[in-house]
Amino acid sequence: MFLTHFVLCILYTMIIGAVDCFPRKSTLSKLSINNSQNATGHWNSKIQFEHGVVNKQGSPLDLKLEQAIVSSERDDVVLITANFTVPPRSTPPEDYELIPGLGFYKLHKEPENWHTARVMCRKEGAYLEIINSHFELSVIKMLFDRNPTLTDDWRNPYAFVGVSDLQKHKTFVTIFDEPLNATGYSNWHPGQPNYDGNCVVVQRTGQLHDTGCEIKFPFFCERGL
Known part of the structure; x- marks a missing residue:
């Protein structure tokens, strides 16, 4: 089980347009964020999280999405936080x-x-x-x-x-x-x-x-x- 926070990735995409976040040495998960601005000036962010299924049955992720506005003297910032709880992997062979x-x-x-x-x-x-x-x-x-x-x-x-x-x-x-x-x-x-x-x-x-x-x-x- 692990917790993934990608607020910083979202902010980073506002600068470069796209980010891929890979947990080190992991073949299980991939987080990608693509950010673009349309003709009317609206920012659109597509966030995709891929989680590999170790066994054929698999199980869904537990997703909690929160949105808040953080105000400061200079600006208001929309803060989006998503927490993914990933189910544990299947038990490895006994000789591991x-x-x-x-x-x-x-x-x-x-x-x-x-x-x-x-x-x-x-x-x-x-x-x-x-x-x-x-x-x-x-x-x-x-x-x-x-x-x-x-x-x-x-x-x-x-x-x-x-x-x-x-x-x-x-x-x-x-x-x-x-x-x-x-x-x-x-x-x-x-x-x-x-x-x-x-x-x-x-x-x-x-x-x-x-x-x-x-x-x-x-x-x-x-x-x-």
């Missing part, structure tokens, strides 16, 4: 672990190539892991520590995450097209990336490496709250 404040996590121990790993996460209602903080990295390390032997060869210290430069060589982005340096965590191993591969693994130490997408590694899946 809930980390309060972050989400649900799973380390897939059976190695797969990067593309297959991405599809498998999606089928579970999750996505290939994106590390956004050192706190989130501590969760990754915890799952690694519980599984000291994932493979019996050189791949054992590594697991795929949701980052690649498949779209543009030498430009690493997440599966949501967010630049890696904007995620909050981009700790490359010294000498990395060396651009020998297009996909990214995280090492047990927490450092990132680029590698071949077709090489099979264990991988992390993540799902938001």
